[in-house]
Amino acid sequence: MKGWMGKFKGLFLLGSLALVLSACGQENLTALEPKGYGAEKALDLIILTTVVMLFVLVIVMLIYTAVLLRYRKKKGQENYIPKQVEGNKALETIWTVIPIILLIIIAVPTVTATFDLADETGASDHLNIQVTGNQYWWHFNYEGQEIQTSQDLYIPAGEKVYLNMKSSDVIHSFWVPSISGKMDVNPENENTMFIEAYEEGVYWGKCAELCGPSHSLMDFKVVVVSQEEFDQWVEDMKNVDPKAQPQDAVAQEGQALFQENNCMGCHAIGSSPAAVGPNLTNFGSRSKIAGILEPTKENLVRWIMDPEEIKPGNKMTGNYPDVSEEEADKIAEYLLQLEPSEITPEDAGK
Amino acid sequence: MADNTNSKEINSFQKRKNKIEMQKQLITFALMILFTIIAFVIVATGTMEKMFLIPVILVLAVIQVAFQFYYFMHMKDKGHETPALMIYGGIWAAILTIVGLMLLVWW
Amino acid sequence: MSHDHSLNPETMPHEPEKATLEGKNKFLGFWFFLGGETVLFACLFGTYLALRNSTAGGPSTNDLFGLELVFIMTILLLTSSLTSVYAMYHMKNNNFKKMQLWLGITALLGFSFLGCEIYEFTHYIHEYDFTFRSSALGSAFYTLVGFHGGHVTFGLLWLIALMVRNAKRGLNLYNAPKFYVFSLYWHFIDVVWVFIFTVVYLMGKVG
Amino acid sequence: MSIAATQNRGFGAVLWDYLTTVDHKKIAHLYLFGGGFFFLLGGLEAMIIRIQLMKPENDFVSAGFYNEVLTMHGTTMIFLAAMPLILSLMNAVVPLQIGARDVAFPFLNSLGFWLFLFGGLILNCSWFLGGAPDAGWTAYAPLSTTSPGHGVDFYVLGLQISGAGTLIAGINFLVTIINMRAPGMTYMRMPLFTWTTFVTSTLILFAFPALTIGLFLLMFDRLFGSAFFDVSLGGNAIIWEHIFWIFGHPEVYILILPAFGIFSEVIATFAKKRLFGYTAMVFATILIAFLGFMVWAHHMFTVGLGPVANSIFAIATMAIAVPTGIKIFNWLATLWGGSITINSAMLWSLGFIPTFTIGGMTGVMLASVVADYQYHDSYFVVAHFHYVIVGGTLFGILAGLHYWWPKMFGRILDEKLGKITFWIFLIGFHLTFFIQHFLGLMGMPRRYWVFLEGQGLDTGNLISTIGAFLMAIGVILFLANVVITAVRGEKVEDDPFDGRTLEWATASPPVHYNFKQTPLIRGLDPLWIEKTDGNGKITPAEPVGDIHMPNGSFLPFMMSLGLFIAGFGFIYQVNYNWAYILLFGGMGILLACMLIRSVKDDLGYHITKEELEREAD
Ligand code: HEA
Numbered sequence A: 001m002k003g004w005m006g007k008f009k010g011l012f013l014l015g016s017l018a019l020v021l022s023a024c025g026q027e028n029l030t031a032l033e034p035k036g037y038g039a040e041k042a043l044d045l046i047i048l049t050t051v052v053m054l055f056v057l058v059i060v061m062l063i064y065t066a067v068l069l070r071y072r073k074k075k076g077q078e079n080y081i082p083k084q085v086e087g088n089k090a091l092e093t094i095w096t097v098i099p100i101i102l103l104i105i106i107a108v109p110t111v112t113a114t115f116d117l118a119d120e121t122g123a124s125d126h127l128n129i130q131v132t133g134n135q136y137w138w139h140f141n142y143e144g145q146e147i148q149t150s151q152d153l154y155i156p157a158g159e160k161v162y163l164n165m166k167s168s169d170v171i172h173s174f175w176v177p178s179i180s181g182k183m184d185v186n187p188e189n190e191n192t193m194f195i196e197a198y199e200e201g202v203y204w205g206k207c208a209e210l211c212g213p214s215h216s217l218m219d220f221k222v223v224v225v226s227q228e229e230f231d232q233w234v235e236d237m238k239n240v241d242p243k244a245q246p247q248d249a250v251a252q253e254g255q256a257l258f259q260e261n262n263c264m265g266c267h268a269i270g271s272s273p274a275a276v277g278p279n280l281t282n283f284g285s286r287s288k289i290a291g292i293l294e295p296t297k298e299n300l301v302r303w304i305m306d307p308e309e310i311k312p313g314n315k316m317t318g319n320y321p322d323v324s325e326e327e328a329d330k331i332a333e334y335l336l337q338l339e340p341s342e343i344t345p346e347d348a349g350k
Numbered sequence B: 001m002a003d004n005t006n007s008k009e010i011n012s013f014q015k016r017k018n019k020i021e022m023q024k025q026l027i028t029f030a031l032m033i034l035f036t037i038i039a040f041v042i043v044a045t046g047t048m049e050k051m052f053l054i055p056v057i058l059v060l061a062v063i064q065v066a067f068q069f070y071y072f073m074h075m076k077d078k079g080h081e082t083p084a085l086m087i088y089g090g091i092w093a094a095i096l097t098i099v100g101l102m103l104l105v106w107w
Numbered sequence C: 001m002s003h004d005h006s007l008n009p010e011t012m013p014h015e016p017e018k019a020t021l022e023g024k025n026k027f028l029g030f031w032f033f034l035g036g037e038t039v040l041f042a043c044l045f046g047t048y049l050a051l052r053n054s055t056a057g058g059p060s061t062n063d064l065f066g067l068e069l070v071f072i073m074t075i076l077l078l079t080s081s082l083t084s085v086y087a088m089y090h091m092k093n094n095n096f097k098k099m100q101l102w103l104g105i106t107a108l109l110g111f112s113f114l115g116c117e118i119y120e121f122t123h124y125i126h127e128y129d130f131t132f133r134s135s136a137l138g139s140a141f142y143t144l145v146g147f148h149g150g151h152v153t154f155g156l157l158w159l160i161a162l163m164v165r166n167a168k169r170g171l172n173l174y175n176a177p178k179f180y181v182f183s184l185y186w187h188f189i190d191v192v193w194v195f196i197f198t199v200v201y202l203m204g205k206v207g
Numbered sequence D: 001m002s003i004a005a006t007q008n009r010g011f012g013a014v015l016w017d018y019l020t021t022v023d024h025k026k027i028a029h030l031y032l033f034g035g036g037f038f039f040l041l042g043g044l045e046a047m048i049i050r051i052q053l054m055k056p057e058n059d060f061v062s063a064g065f066y067n068e069v070l071t072m073h074g075t076t077m078i079f080l081a082a083m084p085l086i087l088s089l090m091n092a093v094v095p096l097q098i099g100a101r102d103v104a105f106p107f108l109n110s111l112g113f114w115l116f117l118f119g120g121l122i123l124n125c126s127w128f129l130g131g132a133p134d135a136g137w138t139a140y141a142p143l144s145t146t147s148p149g150h151g152v153d154f155y156v157l158g159l160q161i162s163g164a165g166t167l168i169a170g171i172n173f174l175v176t177i178i179n180m181r182a183p184g185m186t187y188m189r190m191p192l193f194t195w196t197t198f199v200t201s202t203l204i205l206f207a208f209p210a211l212t213i214g215l216f217l218l219m220f221d222r223l224f225g226s227a228f229f230d231v232s233l234g235g236n237a238i239i240w241e242h243i244f245w246i247f248g249h250p251e252v253y254i255l256i257l258p259a260f261g262i263f264s265e266v267i268a269t270f271a272k273k274r275l276f277g278y279t280a281m282v283f284a285t286i287l288i289a290f291l292g293f294m295v296w297a298h299h300m301f302t303v304g305l306g307p308v309a310n311s312i313f314a315i316a317t318m319a320i321a322v323p324t325g326i327k328i329f330n331w332l333a334t335l336w337g338g339s340i341t342i343n344s345a346m347l348w349s350l351g352f353i354p355t356f357t358i359g360g361m362t363g364v365m366l367a368s369v370v371a372d373y374q375y376h377d378s379y380f381v382v383a384h385f386h387y388v389i390v391g392g393t394l395f396g397i398l399a400g401l402h403y404w405w406p407k408m409f410g411r412i413l414d415e416k417l418g419k420i421t422f423w424i425f426l427i428g429f430h431l432t433f434f435i436q437h438f439l440g441l442m443g444m445p446r447r448y449w450v451f452l453e454g455q456g457l458d459t460g461n462l463i464s465t466i467g468a469f470l471m472a473i474g475v476i477l478f479l480a481n482v483v484i485t486a487v488r489g490e491k492v493e494d495d496p497f498d499g500r501t502l503e504w505a506t507a508s509p510p511v512h513y514n515f516k517q518t519p520l521i522r523g524l525d526p527l528w529i530e531k532t533d534g535n536g537k538i539t540p541a542e543p544v545g546d547i548h549m550p551n552g553s554f555l556p557f558m559m560s561l562g563l564f565i566a567g568f569g570f571i572y573q574v575n576y577n578w579a580y581i582l583l584f585g586g587m588g589i590l591l592a593c594m595l596i597r598s599v600k601d602d603l604g605y606h607i608t609k610e611e612l613e614r615e616a617d
């Protein structure tokens, strides 16, 4: 009866293999289809270690199955007493030495890759971005460029970009699985990592260190565009006029309401570094509202009316006067037309 | 349970041994005081380069502590093998902890 | 076999603290406890070393510490370690009176040490406004040194309880391990202090 | 005090007996029920987690509550379920295996239990007093220092109190094993479960003080305004991570090593073979423990410690695979050529081998730093540690319970039900956790209250939840088995499994003084030696004589109660002045009890030779 225990495991493995082959998860989110340097390095190691591990597992399972098939107590031999073996030097040496060799096989590339990814020597020749983790949103400050954005991180494809990361409150962790592994965002020490995305696209980023009730909603996007598009985006962002009047009347009313309710106390439009709340300069081009909602007006109104319902524990709730649905609607109208650049996530391919 | 046969009173041999032990402990004490004074003096007078000074006072402290353990607490005596093992275990974990916290906290 | 032999002061073996199984257990268990305490203090030292420069604009260790008082405290505690050695010496010679006397001296030295420490702390608080809450350095300093002080305090309470409890009945196989284990504890406190004066005060003075 | 006598006494008398007992066998029962209760609680929390994650953007529980449940699940399972259950088996078995009449410090043994229980109660009181801790079982600062309400305060005090109990238990077992082995039981003749208990206790001794200090620092920051983790005053939150993991990694070996010991006993017994490579097994255990202190930063690869530190810790971590591998292969070699009986205890052991091997291998994969940048804090890690903790520790506990149940209670668990339980649980387990490896790599971080729709994570999570329900059924079947066995279980003779070690040489359950005469040990597997080379009976090492026994005491209960009360004082002094009454009152009770313990002679009592001879009839 127990023979099929081993087979059962085998089935499991087969099944899961099928699963890997058929679905690696959502494109631009999964770590199994790397689109960047760090993720590629990681996947190489994942594959290498998996292969080594499967090799060991197969050996263990072979012995295991053999044992269970051959050495079950036999009928009619209930009183049989096996030989009491103490040990076997040769065997024991073998199963000490072989694992050591296998470990060396995985340790060497591990160490090499670790130093490779930690290399910061070229940082000053590249784009440097200051990343700030906040309870439950991300802020990006393009160093030396006077550009501030939140939630959507624009970077050029095929370029190393250095991220200097620090938290303003608790520990967060910056993770864009398909581009690179994660790096913690600590409150006292600045961490530096580089990312390099190979292809244009909008990639999902997630916070990977428990940071409070809305930890699971602290998503962000990395928008990878071509170098030319990126340059244009930079140009556009630099020339933003934070005071610019919107065209249509509703939005103008919205802008007035935005001022009246002192939204600017926390948020900024333009390159001012005020960072209690996300920077809204290019809010209209954001791929999501609050990192998670589809960028529709209804959703924005919902957010403005009651952010708590969407992101529990967020720092916006209760910090501004109540607004009526009508007012929220106008503010939303204003915010959604904040599109200083033609370069939007839609330009990032797909 | 160990009932004692020969100890209606402490015999003189044992007494002598205790005395010798006590003398050793006195010498240890004198050395400890000496080390303490040296450590304080070199810091107070500031005669030594900081690079040397810190290792020197640390070494002095370690020697003192070894004296405490081995002489005052008898770790050198028979029947202290397991205590010594555990103390060294503790010191091992302690060193790892301190090195970890010193080197890997700020960067 | 009489069962109260362990209470008979006449039968005093060479190592009274380890003459019974209970005694042996206590002896060993306490040593192990000290092994654990080593790690406990290591964490405090590690934390202190990590935070020794985190003054948050307040006074630094160099501003605060004066060596004279620390020296006196060190001598007090070192001497009390020796006096407790004397006490154990007399215990092994089954001289209860002298043991009590030396333990008494140990206690006195311990109290003087504690007095100095309290003075030192109040001094820092009043003169420098350097408190447990004023900076990470303050927290780490008071916690490390305070944990040691707490150990001294507990040791003194323990010692007094032992001395008072056994004053009338003298030494026996039941209480000898208790005295012995106390002396181990007291030496260990001294060990910790050696590192405190070296790592906190002397190194703090050097910067 | 035979079973019959116990049953005839009134409920009050039994209760009082358990409240004051210092007998290691009864304390084992207490740990079993305490740990079992908390296991159900932790399991219930696990079910809440799985129900919430059954489908995307589920709103079965709120975000804040989810974090509380997840924190309490981890904390409860590790500190209040797994460790006490292990301590239960240690208490039940180790003194018997070394031929001792009790542990070295019976009083402290009971104190250890009550501290654990009251610590666990304090922690769980938080549910009713404004919310449980919600910063994860790792309680990273500054999230934990800034978490509103008192949840994390309950975490700090609950773990502090129950941690003290564990430390006491560790020292107790160390001394017991060193000082109280029967004549002839040299170190290299100790059964492996005793060995692993010994090594585990050393780990406890050196790891728990770190937790103690960590919790103190957290408590000072939260309740007394210090600034260890307050960046604005120069504090540093990484310190907490180091101290927590300096404790935390040895902790996972504290969980697994005793299980290794259990499997070694079970496998040798039911393969009817001496444990293959005994010496290697012992040294592998020691090596694992030793290395276990040098790898803590593998939980911190993404913290930013730099490539040098990361590489060193990665290599040290990988090294642990070697001694663990030695163990796996030695078990297989023990089975090889044996005459294997497969019953419930053996099923759990056989199920363990592949399961744990997978878990260990994902562990080595995690140690591969750059790959860990992807795995870390994703469901891959959740899968890894449930494979080793459930597949190792929990399977070990269940194997041990099935194996030693007759020794502990004199009745044998139902075999048929036992086998069904195993299969349902095993299938459920793999359904739940295997898929989580892939969920992690597909981009699902752990500690997520919801996962969003359209990210390809739906099916995996659903399967996982279904598996969890199967596990719950398994657990319920096990409970049913316990109840059925208690009501109409088969009474067993002293040695139902043809055992090899000393515990099978006494009655089931053993008399309260364990052995009438201290046994003389002639080699490894002493009972087996006597069965094959002797008359099947252990030779006594002493004539029948008076036996010295410790007195029961109510003080451990009172001391723990004192700390329990003081715990509330510590927590509420922040808000209310009256809480100082609790604080000082509780500490007063504790100190008073300590004083009583110190000044009141407790010499125990003797069972005379005559009584022993009478009882034998
Ligand atoms: C019982 C508990 C237990 C055990 C035994 C282990 C065992 C191991 N663990 Fe695990 N671990 C946990 C419990 C445990 N772990 C927990 C709870 C966490 C998460 C904590 C949290 O964050 O909440 C964790 C997290 C964790 C991490 C951090 C992941 C992260 O957060 O990013 C790492 C990284 O290195 C790791 C590694 C290992 C390794 C290498 C082993 C090794 O000891 C495994 C060794 C065993 C084998 C390798 C299998 C048998 C060997 C052979 C058959 C020989 C041949 C093998 C080879 C050559 C490879 N573990």
Ligand code: HEA
Pocket (backbone or CB within 6 Å): D039, D040, D041, D042, D043, D044, D046, D047, D049, D050, D070, D071, D073, D074, D075, D077, D078, D081, D082, D135, D136, D137, D138, D382, D386, D389, D390, D393, D394, D432, D445, D446, D447, D448, D449, D468, D471, D472, D473, D475, D476
């Ligand atoms: C010993 C340790 C242990 C054990 C045994 C388990 C057992 C289980 N755990 Fe574990 N788990 C942890 C330790 C453990 N866990 C830790 C340390 C964490 C990390 C926490 C953190 O991140 O901080 C974690 C996190 C964790 C997560 C991740 C949560 C997240 O990151 O968001 C999940 C999700 O699936 C999970 C599921 C389970 C399941 C389904 C079981 C099952 O095996 C449970 C089986 C048991 C039952 C199902 C009980 C059934 C009984 C009843 C239902 C009856 C109840 C009746 C009464 C109360 C009368 N656990």
Ligand SMILES: [Cu+2]
Pocket (backbone or CB within 6 Å): D248, D249, D252, D295, D296, D298, D299
């Ligand atoms: Cu670990």
